[in-house]
Amino acid sequence: MLPVDLPGTVRDALLAPLVDHHCHGVRRDDLSRAQFELLSGEGGSPAPPGTTHFDTPFGAAVRRWCAPLLDLEPHAPPAVYLARRTELGAAEVNRRLLAGAGVVAFLVDASPDSHEPGDSDLEVLTAAEMGRHGGAAADELVRIERIERDVAATAELAVDYLDNLGEELTARAARAVGLKTVIGALCGLDFDPARPARGAVIAAANRRLADPKAPLTDHVLLRYLLWSAVDVARERGLPVQFHTGFGGQAGEPHRADPARLSGFAGALQPLGVPVILLHCYPFHRQAAHLAGVFPHVYVDVGLALPHGAAAAARVMDELLELAPFHKQLFSSGCRGLAETGYLGALTYRRALAGALGSRIAAGEWSTADAARIAHMIGSGNARRIYRL
Amino acid sequence: MLPVDLPGTVRDALLAPLVDHHCHGVRRDDLSRAQFELLSGEGGSPAPPGTTHFDTPFGAAVRRWCAPLLDLEPHAPPAVYLARRTELGAAEVNRRLLAGAGVVAFLVDASPDSHEPGDSDLEVLTAAEMGRHGGAAADELVRIERIERDVAATAELAVDYLDNLGEELTARAARAVGLKTVIGALCGLDFDPARPARGAVIAAANRRLADPKAPLTDHVLLRYLLWSAVDVARERGLPVQFHTGFGGQAGEPHRADPARLSGFAGALQPLGVPVILLHCYPFHRQAAHLAGVFPHVYVDVGLALPHGAAAAARVMDELLELAPFHKQLFSSGCRGLAETGYLGALTYRRALAGALGSRIAAGEWSTADAARIAHMIGSGNARRIYRL
């Protein structure tokens, strides 16, 4: 499974169980080809006529690496792969792929990802089910924009809406190991880092309640929600995850650069609330810089590895140009398809193996340091930050 | 010519004739050293005293790879190369280099590139001549800002100007396989994606006609021109090419990031007009993302390959981190010098050979898939999109 020969201790460290500190539930139902393709693409659109989302780096990796877990030859054609997937049934496929990831704990954002059209909560595995299928522990992440959606749907007065937001955040955080925000996709990461004034928040809440089913795009409320989450995180010693970098069609991609979060990260430094930058690609060098200059900022490259697939090694290696080793985390970013969970772990291990192997061979790092660093990134840092 | 050993089918696929879906006419006249240097640089300025534009990655590649086509040893000194170029004459040099590219069809923007100082239409080969010299078919691309320039030079009233623009676009598109815009260099790719209001357009047209020889920089007119082109493209089923990424001194380079075109690309999605992102460097990862999330967006790295030269493999490989294989195209971006056309094809083939070879060796892709993907990127995708 690893692409290079490595000293035994380094190999063991790479193959040791991982903490997947950010994933979503995968679909529990059998998927048609159209559904599988939609979930494997980034944009929520079918591939153009005459083409297929299997003709992507991710699709090639599914055929190469997931096919053998379904008892097929590597590079199985898409139709063969999907037929076998249906034959085995979603539950068995999910078990094989999630268990194959070699994960000891999943931290799960159980909200269906907004990029997955038509998903409802019922269609995806809960955190507990993710753990059960993968033979791992499981904990919850609270997606704050999802809480807001639920609160907006029920509150009638602005003051209730604001009270309920705070109560719901507190209640959900009590059962969770971290909070998560997708504010970058909704208004860019270069939002005003200041806490919004009470008057502006109440006015915005009144506007919000006039159309509570619309997606939340008001900057004042998004910032208020985030600051409320920060207050809860601070009180309970939880980190806040930020989706950064590419993802779907929403938002302005260049404003998802985590460098634009620099001002807000600075504002959180005195509070001691850990800030975790998810995905980051193609701004992972920018994210590594923030992780280097701010003691409370952490980084992973999440979905970039399984999506980059055969090219994942470079992305990992670019992160290693600047990011402190105690600031890097592993996540699969898995969503919808259990394939992402398996490939997330596989491409992470292969990419890091390449990076460690080349540094050991060049005499740059000692074997002992390489093994230690693999343990830190694979699970140790996450255990420390999330207090697992 | 290829840097790695490859299975025969992959090798054949790489060496098969290419569709160069974006190039300019090359100069028909014999060039002095000063002219050659100016055309080989990006900025339109001579190299500083005591230096030469041959001391660039592109210059080194000309000496290494083009010299043998002129019967010289690899790495011939600049003076020797240019003397031999003059000895053979521009027509013979153009024939050798363009034919050497192994191209089956050139899609040609026959407007001289704005970065080429002093060029006029007469100095560069027409599309038909490019085809004849290169032993290939040739089709035309319509540069819309060039049409505007011609219309502005003759119209007297705003209403005529606007009518003529539409008529001229329609007439030229009838003979072309695609439209092309350089709006990114003129006002940044983050222009307002909305269709401008009629009143604002007429006011802007009146201002324009007061100084019709100035370069067009008015955002309202640029957007009007682009939307008019989109209407024509939609009617005739043509794609629209966008120059993105670096190019010359014009514009603000960071606003040439194709990620900033995301809103406009989204606006074009329901219209079904293909959007083709040219060059993209160093934002090719951003472009690959757009090609992944939007079903109608396509990408190449054009001039980045011959300019990057010995370093082209990394650029190609970065594009392959995320871009769907059915969304990538080949172009040389050739302009002024036939050397760019030859090096464009050569560096493309060498870079892709490296990427395919490493994936086959690592067992990531099958040989059959590698050959299929090489055919798609080299010509198949272009044939489908441009309906060649």
Added chain:
Amino acid sequence: MLPVDLPGTVRDALLAPLVDHHCHGVRRDDLSRAQFELLSGEGGSPAPPGTTHFDTPFGAAVRRWCAPLLDLEPHAPPAVYLARRTELGAAEVNRRLLAGAGVVAFLVDASPDSHEPGDSDLEVLTAAEMGRHGGAAADELVRIERIERDVAATAELAVDYLDNLGEELTARAARAVGLKTVIGALCGLDFDPARPARGAVIAAANRRLADPKAPLTDHVLLRYLLWSAVDVARERGLPVQFHTGFGGQAGEPHRADPARLSGFAGALQPLGVPVILLHCYPFHRQAAHLAGVFPHVYVDVGLALPHGAAAAARVMDELLELAPFHKQLFSSGCRGLAETGYLGALTYRRALAGALGSRIAAGEWSTADAARIAHMIGSGNARRIYRL
């Protein structure tokens, strides 16, 4: 010391003495572990509890490469390294590391870097001392924001403040080989490139003198100061260095992209004042583009190499995608720790060796060209530009 076998002339060119065209004075006093860690990090904060700044690419490189110069085994543990450092004493350590860099001339910004908390002028070596310790010549760079600070501290009237600024810049430039600005960290590189109007400058100067000890953040005064420096540079034929790319917590990282300096660089082109882009990472491709299109723009990757350490080769190779060879310079960006000076030279030589070796092996560059290019980047370009 070099990672690949190279022809003798190329090896000699790489090992020839370098001109380090941008560094700071290193600390003259013995450093506690806390001080050493602070100086080795980018952000001026201690590493979080349970972690250490030694667990970074830079920290690993210190243990690997600097330890042997202190008579230790490679990969010495941090505590052993620091104990030996104290045993030898700062003066001896500085001598060994600076002399080990193999530098023939240091160009020194003697102002302590703003990212080094608690530093005063007295704590760091002067330019002359840097040269003496390193067995090299030494020249001064004038940091213009530092001059402004001194002038603001003494002037009482706006008119005196402005007169003194000009006089002080002129006087200091008379003894220096270049001017340097950190305007990018103070207001972003996308400042208004126009020379500010006299009235606005006087109003800003009056505001400034009301609070002369605050850091200078006023855009009008920053631009005035820069334009004053440009006038002096033009008169004396000196280049102006711009800190670009990442550095510390200050500023908005995405606005440190040198592409945003494009308009100002264009404004300086007719004046013939060389513009030198320092560090640039992770925007070094953008910087290479500017160096390609503007005849007066130069580039290095400074601190990115010792900080990237084992991963430095990719950064150097990315610069070589586009940057003309006569436009690249070497600098260590050394500050605070003499380790940075040594590692700057070491990682530069190793990274360039890799790039040259692979190009020679692939037949892309001749041996003679490779040696010539190594000489140009290592010292020849700097001698020409700074008139050493």
